[in-house]
Amino acid sequence: MSFQSLGLSEPLLKAISKKGYETPSPIQEKAIPPVLEGRDVLASAQTGTGKTAGFTLPLLHYLSENPKEKFRPIRALILTPTRELAAQVYESVRDYSEFLNIKSAVIFGGVNQKPQVATLRRGVDVLVATPGRLLDLQNQNLLSIKRVEVFVLDEADRMLDMGFLRDIERVMKLMPDKRQNLMFSATFSKDIRKLANSILNNPVQVEATPENTTVEAISQRVYRVAKTKKTGLIIKLISEGNWKQVLVFTRTKHGANRLTKKMTAAGISAAAIHGNKSQGARTKALAGFKNGSVRVMVATDIAARGLDIPLLPHVVNFELPNISEDYVHRIGRTGRAGANGQALSLVSADETSYLKNIEKLIGERIEVEIMEGFEPDPNASTEPIKPGQNRQGGGQRTRNSKSKSSGGNRNNSNRNKSSNSRRRNDRRH
Structure with a gap:
């Protein structure tokens, strides 16, 4: 036609x-x-x-x-x-x-x-x-x-x-x-x-396609890794793979900022894009990412919706989304216009149930790999992260954390404040 x-x-x-x-x-x-x-x-x-x-x-x-x-x-x-x-x-x-x-x-x-x-x-x-x-x-x-x-x-x-x-x-x-x-x-x-x-x-x-199917041109892979080693692993993958354009997803705005700072410190040009950023900062970050001056863009789901980046070769889920459909949308950023793309997910123990739900949704098992030196923690809890909890890779915890386990409880008032703040920021769009 x-x-x-x-x-x-x-x-x-x-x-x-x-x-x-x-x-x-x-x-x-x-x-x-x-x-x-x-x-x-x-x-x-x-x-x-x-x-x-x-x-x-x-x-x-x-x-x-x-x-x-x-x-x-x-x-x-x-x-x-x-x-x-x-x-x-x-x-x-x-x-x-x-x-x-x-x-x-x-x-x-x-x-x-x-x-x-x-x-x-x-x-x-x-x-x-x-x-x-x-x-x-x-x-x-x-x-x-x-x-x-x-x-x-x-x-x-x-x-x-x-x-x-x-x-x-x-x-x-x-x-x-x-x-x-x-x-x-x-x-x-x-x-x-x-x-x-x-x-x-x-x-x-x-x-256009059956609901919640993933693009055939996208190669999907999971790296099982300890939560505290996620940052080191993603830096290794980007550096040693000489990846030039990578879109990385985090669950929260603070997590995006934190990861961006660590990548920059490791010599990788990176920029964060999320709801707390001004429109000018977001436009500048996207322009830099498209022209190659910014190698890595770290984004939240909300900020990334609508980004049009032709021929994007790599998408990395630094953290899996708790909503399975968002995984399909995230990795759909690569593999466009007939080009091949790679979608990698760094999965810690507490994201195990998220991975199972994603595989159930897309109707396929995703290839799993373990990188030497970045093995998953065999003693880590598999309790899933609750929506609103601000737990990021690198082992950092919220100020009011009282539990030593990776699946520990968080102060409810802080979680509610975080959720309310997120909703206010979302509505500024």
Whole structure:
């Protein structure tokens, strides 16, 4: 199938050709036709499958084929969970609409709102936004979405993970009842289907790949290792393997900062990216990672959602996620566009149950290896880490830790403070 056969307009085909794309990806083949027909769509697609073009191309086709008055009210709203994803989607909208009379803009928190407001006042057809900044500007009467014709909810599963359900519901009430709705998610959980039922009207459901399968081009491997030796192992792997571009996942923001400092001290250029970082710092870190001046990017799941890094060769789970679906999303950062990729996970004793759940989810056993000098601790507890606990590799403990075992209890008030702080930071996106 070709892009021409999908029925897209000539200006869009010209923009697609300029970007070097010749044939649509599976998610584009399945999603574009029903969107062009005006149907609501519920789509599931892994990272790197081209899902952004799956909704931006038909959306732009519709807007250009049905022009409105010069005033340019916001006709299409694309809602994303993070700043990085918003910027990425906006870039796609801008590139694909190069030969169309379509104006677009992106708004998100963490930066001065004045330039964003100035752009909105000049008139915008397509708005890409994060929930917090959108509702903030709406509350200031600086924008209106009461004339939106197409609504796109991107990365819906991450939206729910980040606690944006109430914000989504508020946004829904601000738009007209009659509109086309498109919902894209990496997974189809019960909560996602419940949300879909409240947003979509008789939707067409499409999937690019079976739910929660991993990309075939990705080589997966587990290193069993003592928690206190994780930092030494990852430094050895990166240094001796001469890895030039590595995306490393940690469970917490503090863990990302700590690991970044240790890598830098070992002579490996590294940068951390997470919700506590300013937008300027995050943009600088990502730019350095893409141009090669930063060798390792250490990220949390929330900050990494939406990062578009072509031909990324290595992804390392410094810590396994406690949510199995996040593993699939993490490793999907590599093995894109037909390229091979390596996904490595450093697994300590207390992450054993996480590994079992991941293998159950993806339906396969992951190859296990033990590196000499970095053997797992045979006496370590296999009690899983509880969500909210701030335990990182390297043997460091929270200030109020009272237990000597790796599975020891933590002060409940500190854990609650950590959880509440994380939720506040998440909502700043």
